[in-house]
Amino acid sequence: MKIKEVPQDGKILEKSGEVRDVCYAVDENGDYKQVISVGWEPKNEAINYAWSIIEEEAEAIKKDVEAGKLSPLAFHIHKNVMTPEILASYTGFSKREIRRWCKPRHFSNLDRERLEKIASVLKIGVDQLVRVN
Amino acid sequence: MQLDFNHKPSGHCENGVVSNLLGFYGVNISEAMVFGLGSGLFFAHMPFIKLHGMAVTSFRPLPGAIFSRVMSLLGIKMKRYKFRDREKAMAALDKVLLRGVPVGMLVGVYNLPYFPKEYRFHFNAHNICVIGKEGDVYTVSDPVVVDKCTLTSEELKLVRFAKGTYPPSGRMYHITDVSNKKDIDNESIRRSILLNCNRMIRIPVPMFGVKGIRFLAGRMRRWERRMGSKRAALNLAQVIRMNEEIGTGGAGFRFIYAAFLQEAAGVMNLPELRKFSEEMTAAGDMWRDFSYNAARMFKKRDGDTVTYDILADKLLRIADKEESIFRGLEKLMKNVR
Secondary structure, eight states: OOGGGGGGGTTTTTTTTTBEEEEEEOOOOOOOEEEEOOOOHHHHHHHHHHHHHHOOOOOOOHHHTTTTTSOOHHHHHHHTTTTTHHHHHHOOOOHHHHHTTTTTTHHTOOOOHHHHHHHHHHOOOOOHHHHOO | OBBOOOOOOOOOOHHHHHHHHHHHHOOOOOOOHHHHHOOOOEEEEEEEETTTTTTEEEESOOTTTTHHHHHHHHHHHEEEEEOOOOHHHHHHHHHHHHHTTOOEEHHHHHHTTOOOOGGGGOOOEEEEEEEEEETTTTEOOTTSSEEEEEEEHHHHHHHTTOOOSOOOOOEEEEEEETTTOOOOOHHHHHHHHHHHHHHHHHSTTTBBHHHHHHHHHHHHHHHHHHHHHHHHHHHHHHHHHHSSSSSSSHHHHHHHHHHHHHHHHHHHOHHHHHHHHHHHHHHHHHHHHHHHHHHHGGOTTOOOOHHHHHHHHHHHHHHHHHHHHHHHHHHHHHHHH
């Protein structure tokens, strides 16, 4: 990669803070130099694609929640790119418990204390945790 | 308390932290040299380790490997820690920091507040360096950020104990003694290049090194049939993110390694290495070409002819290219002495 070829497609990095890519590229003498880049379109697309799929799947889960097949917890886990395993290790509950609470029947039996613990890990309020919008 | 720490952003987080840490002790070694001495170039495609339910593709050895390797080559003593208890992990950090020692550590990026939201996946192999503390706020040198930044102790605790694939478990490391420091000599460069050659072409398991690139190519051809076009594209997106992501970049690593070979050519007075540096640059460009074409998969329009077979063929060509580079390097390094 030559210095003038270093991409500067700042769709994601430019708008938020000071995170940057440091690229290595060769100058006209063939010597390597560091160049700061604000991003590259193919990478931005890969990231956006991954998020769009997550959104799409979360929407599908939302429908299941509204149909009474899944609990709001399942929606929030997916929206936070988590898995029951990850949420289990953050909250200290077991994987089995988290999986069970993904079903509406068991979710409605959760007490306030447990709801608060889960909500704090997901960085939302309890009132948001029990809803999907 | 703030340490007099020179923060330099870098292409890869671990190199950057190691290079900045060494700089604090007056040992000035470039990021590229750290990467090369640490034999940092790698490839692994591991279906048995999952991240977001997909096989992990990695372009680097396990976190911490570069640090340990460079320190042992330079004869510098260091210490590494791992914790189970969060409070103990923070207390240990404070204790070392208050002695005036900057501390490198492994964190997860999911809860890093200064990271753009889009980058916050459950990726747990990011390196930062803690270089000061005022009240409850730590000063942090993160190689992917232009300037120094800050984290509260709650935030730091959270990212040090991130969960998911390869949890960091509060891992931290620092330099303890530089009194027996050796200079970089031809022999240590030679050995680290040979080690990197070994990693890339001699591991007898199909998942690692150039064999791993071919392995990924083979699996990629079957993705669409096995899991449908959407899931296949998601897997591809994960490979590209790993390939190009901040601080982990795959194509970027090829360029850093090329920069290292260039520097090594000067140190060893071996102009042939400059040739290999050019070859490695070409390999990096091939990776970029791969990413560029792979990204077309995400918004595939009618008439766009890119397929997984085409991408897999590109990977095979990259594998051949890198194999020839490392075979050549190995031969050169064996004959140098």
